[in-house]
Amino acid sequence: MENKHQVPVTVLTGFLGAGKTTLLNRILTEQHGQKYAVIVNEFGEQGIDNDLVVDADEEVFEMNNGCICCTVRGDLIRILSGLMKRADKLDAIIVETTGLADPAPVAQTFFVDQDVANKTKLDAIVTVADAVHLSSQIEDHHEAEEQIAFGDVILLNKIDLVKDENIDVVTKRIRKINPFAKIIKTTKCGAPLKEILNLDAFSLKRILEVEPDFLESDHDHEHDDDVTSLSFVSDKPLDMEKFQNWFGKLLQTKGQDIMRTKGILDFKGENDRYVFQGVHMLMDASPMGKWPDDKERSSRLVFIGRNLETMNLKEGFEACKSE
Amino acid sequence: MTTDLNQFPQLDKTKFEQRGIQLEIGVPVTCAVSIGNYIAAGFGDGTIRIFSSGEKHKTLKAHKGVILCMAKDGDNILTGGDDGYFLKISLNGEINEVTNFGSRWVDHVAAHNGNLVCSSGKVVYYWDKNKKEPKSLNHDSTIGGLAFDAKGRRLAVSRYGGVTVWKKDYSNKWKSTKLDWKGSHNKVSFSPDGKYLVTSMQENVLRCWRLKDKLDFAMSGYGSKVKSFAFIDDTSYLATSGAIDAICWPFDGEGPMGRTPICVPYVGNNQVTFIERFPDEKAIFAGLSDGSVFLSQIENENNTIIIRSFTGSEVSAIVMTDDKSSIFIGDMSGNTLWTSIWDQ
Numbered sequence: 001m002e003n004k005h006q007v008p009v010t011v012l013t014g015f016l017g018a019g020k021t022t023l024l025n026r027i028l029t030e031q032h033g034q035k036y037a038v039i040v041n042e043f044g045e046q047g048i049d050n051d052l053v054v055d056a057d058e059e060v061f062e063m064n065n066g067c068i069c070c071t072v073r074g075d076l077i078r079i080l081s082g083l084m085k086r087a088d089k090l091d092a093i094i095v096e097t098t099g100l101a102d103p104a105p106v107a108q109t110f111f112v113d114q115d116v117a118n119k120t121k122l123d124a125i126v127t128v129a130d131a132v133h134l135s136s137q138i139e140d141h142h143e144a145e146e147q148i149a150f151g152d153v154i155l156l157n158k159i160d161l162v163k164d165e166n167i168d169v170v171t172k173r174i175r176k177i178n179p180f181a182k183i184i185k186t187t188k189c190g191a192p193l194k195e196i197l198n199l200d201a202f203s204l205k206r207i208l209e210v211e212p213d214f215l216e217s218d219h220d221h222e223h224d225d226d227v228t229s230l231s232f233v234s235d236k237p238l239d240m241e242k243f244q245n246w247f248g249k250l251l252q253t254k255g256q257d258i259m260r261t262k263g264i265l266d267f268k269g270e271n272d273r274y275v276f277q278g279v280h281m282l283m284d285a286s287p288m289g290k291w292p293d294d295k296e297r298s299s300r301l302v303f304i305g306r307n308l309e310t311m312n313l314k315e316g317f318e319a320c321k322s323e
Numbered sequence: 324m325t326t327d328l329n330q331f332p333q334l335d336k337t338k339f340e341q342r343g344i345q346l347e348i349g350v351p352v353t354c355a356v357s358i359g360n361y362i363a364a365g366f367g368d369g370t371i372r373i374f375s376s377g378e379k380h381k382t383l384k385a386h387k388g389v390i391l392c393m394a395k396d397g398d399n400i401l402t403g404g405d406d407g408y409f410l411k412i413s414l415n416g417e418i419n420e421v422t423n424f425g426s427r428w429v430d431h432v433a434a435h436n437g438n439l440v441c442s443s444g445k446v447v448y449y450w451d452k453n454k455k456e457p458k459s460l461n462h463d464s465t466i467g468g469l470a471f472d473a474k475g476r477r478l479a480v481s482r483y484g485g486v487t488v489w490k491k492d493y494s495n496k497w498k499s500t501k502l503d504w505k506g507s508h509n510k511v512s513f514s515p516d517g518k519y520l521v522t523s524m525q526e527n528v529l530r531c532w533r534l535k536d537k538l539d540f541a542m543s544g545y546g547s548k549v550k551s552f553a554f555i556d557d558t559s560y561l562a563t564s565g566a567i568d569a570i571c572w573p574f575d576g577e578g579p580m581g582r583t584p585i586c587v588p589y590v591g592n593n594q595v596t597f598i599e600r601f602p603d604e605k606a607i608f609a610g611l612s613d614g615s616v617f618l619s620q621i622e623n624e625n626n627t628i629i630i631r632s633f634t635g636s637e638v639s640a641i642v643m644t645d646d647k648s649s650i651f652i653g654d655m656s657g658n659t660l661w662t663s664i665w666d667q
Binding site for chain 2: 053114
């Protein structure tokens, strides 16, 4: 699997009018010597015309695999399989989702279909947010909040139209929902493409590289429908069997509310660091080499989702500590 | 340390490779059909190659992008592409546009007795051979596959949630019947005797309907997605890809319910990715994920011969000429073999 060439796929999401089309036009027109295909929604914003733009229908269906929240994008499986038959090799594929779509089925498609997983890999979820309207959109539309929750990179766009202190307010709001996304402040989506494409955000190795900041979040326990994040740290090694039982059951029963998880774990009796990440119920985990000598061993875990305070996460995590 | 040479793939050319023509085109072979003693193959760069014995193959540039699907219409080749074109191409290379959908892909094509169909997105377009304008048949979701029955009276359209079977009534109006089963249905086919309808699904399973009473059942146990299947020797067997063996379900007598399939084994752990029938015989060509192709008798597992050896790329097309003299094989890297089957 490791040496197979997989085309990276960036999922581009964001509320209507946030600036997705501006970004797509930049990606397609800038001279970068790369060949990108863009999959857009037929009901999306107009104005992109290019040979490598493919119309999609955003058709979501449930897999019959006993996993209640395992919905995937059927049209993406079809389009990606078609693109992989092209004579010219693509450097990257960008999937635009409509402003109101939940990005989870797109992400899950890359875990579920064998052919898609063999030939492409999910690179990152990039969320374009409108600095002027984000706060009110989050209040009024749960989709706006979810898009922030799923993002690996958040382009906070149109900052030229907002006062500095308001930018801080919006940034804090984003951080509360999603502590590990990289926030890039832009006007007209003017971020360098190398900060948006080919990030390898879904590789487990990458989690270790960004590790220093991915857990620095303070969270308050508000009892509402908001998407929030919770993180836990333990200096005491965890018991692998206990953790697997607890975490497996948790994703199985609460996977719909848990949007994303990431973690680095220290198991008793194991020399390697274990790294994992998940989207809803689907998870990718693997040992990632020895603990560095200059670092204290510890386990850290982040959840982003809804109703996290009802899941007894702290108690569950505490109970996994080894005797 | 000693090295066991037998553990390496057999690199000697098969006799079929020695006497046939092998090409390295470098782009995926996406589809192929037989027309008489000719074979037409479609490629990921929009080209078509036409092979016939005793002549050099002919290359045509037909589409701007990937040729996604192919069917035969009498002596013509029908193709659909990701450039939005639906084309009708004669064996001597004349290309005619049936229609084009702009940026929308033509995902599937089929034909029967001069009547043409194609699908693009959620719509099937049907051209009656006596009419110029197509009839649109609408569906709620994107179409996964198209198939006529042997007599051309019914058209099956697979989609999310099942299959829609279209039929013209006595007043020549289209009527549809729905066969529902949750999930995404891809390739669809009627059994040659017209009694069954089979689909391969996004999950590693096939769904089958017995049409007289709409009884439906699953054929499961596969390790991967079933991308290819074919009815063998009329409706004796349904041979399928998706496992390390070719799985052959008995369809004679009372059908496959409650019966176990015959598993035709191959050496190694490679998945079968393509199945083609050997007309009128209880025999199959099986293409594997490593590029090798075998010919096997279903009821005699010791009677398997190798046609093409390992290439390292998944077999994506196998087709035999109608006179059963030659076969064409292609894979996802564009390695092709065109060879006669019989020793001189």
